[in-house]
Amino acid sequence: MSQKNRDVLVVYVNEPKLLDERVIGETAEELLKLVERAEKRMLLVNFQHVRFMSSAMLGKLVSLYKNCQKQKVNLKFSNVQKEIAEIFKITGMDKIFKIYGDENQALLAFEKDGWGI
Template identity: 30%
Template structure:
């Protein structure tokens, strides 16, 4: 597994190539954690070149999701090949994470959320 990291404004994009399994998920976990610990809370994960994900991989994303939720951050996914999407959907993870067809769409979604006017609270 290989991870390419790039910045798109406030958002960190991770492109994962290869298999995310029990052996490689630790590398992914430490990569994500080090970026989160550096104060970045918005991620897009591009799965275009990912050919397999096991439950260990799902665990890494769930952990990151819980950590990011505490910091008002978020992970969005993009370019998921069918076998990867199947694993996510089976465990019901498509209900926690936003899955976009392209990286561009996922990034735009972040920008739109940011540019939305803040709702007035009457509480």
């Protein structure tokens, strides 16, 4: 599910376990499609419902990041659960992704960025 908030396309990942290959594929495909829909070139992925994430999904997020860079879309993540944030830290992905504690913090960061990339 996605919605607009202050010109930012906000995507809510509602699947609590991103472990199954089919679910990962569908989620990644939907996220990539939304990159094209980000009219103002700003995409926020809210992970508040996600409790578990496989390494395959981490790979898909790296692909999403690269696609956003190519399309000049400013990508941010919010509401990442503690356990998943720890995985991002261990793998060094916390240095690649812009991760915020909650959706409002991420939206404020877009504002500080001048709403662009």
